[in-house]
Amino acid sequence: MHYVIIRGIGFEYKFDTTSIYLYTLIEKMRNEI
16 A cells, blocks of 8 residues: 655654545535535
8 A cells, every 4th residue: 555644843644545535535525515
């Protein structure tokens, strides 16, 4: 599984690409309503 890591000052956020896909999908559906 491929992970994307976002690093910032004082935090590190890691998530997999499937989560990104689902998130964008939900956002699209929400905008269409």
